Amino acid sequence: QQGEVSNTPEAHDQSYLCPVTVGGQTLNLDFDTGSADLWVYSTLMPTSEQRGHSVYNPDSSSSSNAQSDNSWTIQYSDGSGASGTVYADKVVVGSVTATSQAVEAATSVSSAFIKETHNDGLLGLAFSSINTVQPTQQTTFFDTVKSTLAKPLFTAHLKKGAPGSYDFGYIDTSKYTGSITYAHVDTSNGLWEFTASGYAVGSGSTVATPYDSIADTGTSLLYLPTEIVAAYYGEVNGAMYDSSQGGYTVPCDSNLPDFVAIIGGSRHTVPGSYINYAPISETSCFGGIQANDGIGHSVFGDVFLKSQFVVFDGSNSPRVGFAKQ
């Protein structure tokens, strides 16, 4: 089997949501290559926390099986989180079906989620080694269906301010131009982790410097080593680090330089306009590139990914591929 599912960006491309049917019930989930739990809002939550969301009701699914001994609790890098219990149920993404997928039904979600009213949960696409279910760790949707796919891969086609898609099991050559260049993935942290080998700012010269990075569809921005971030904003008149905003800001009328990441020996360019992320005030805008302090690696989030067609190759030697879209 193989299949395509549409994704739709939230405001400022802050996240991208996809329709998924769980036990015959359709929810909009945030596909996250930076985590490995499929969790959903559920009827097990306080009614007040369910308000505004589509929720999974295991009792009204004819195919749900409670995994009563299992539970889960997850924390995301922004400090938000959720927890709950586990069912096995039928999950359909596009036309790809997992007949018995671990569905992590939330009993509690943190406040940051409640206000994301279009987001009914997450579908993790990192490696199952970081799935949080205890005592019996579960597999991601991708790992559950991988052996049934024509090719053990999925692709992410995120667009700026427009619907895109995720494809499972095949590469749609109409979704990119030029060639795909690949980088080896180190799976020891359960992430799509690779080494970028350099960067350039605008038309500036390429700086060769390796930086450990992950491809993370669930992160909105592009987080890079402090010296690279300083080199970028050093080229922007009026750019400043604003501790009250927790990052770099730019004048909203800036003509921002492109950012080029060297990955797999090729240049991958983020248009400068993508780095004017969102307005803070009449004149000040939050930068789409920020420092990776405290994260432990760089994070190629949606600001970068929406300039590329990305292949997540889950073969025996996992790799990530990038092409211009």
Ligand SMILES: Cc1ccc(-c2noc([C@H]3C[C@@H](O)CN3)n2)cc1F
């Ligand atoms: C309210 C809310 C908070 C966080 C996230 C979230 N989803 O993916 C990620 C990144 C960071 C890392 O944790 C794994 N991938 N963060 C989504 C939300 F809707």
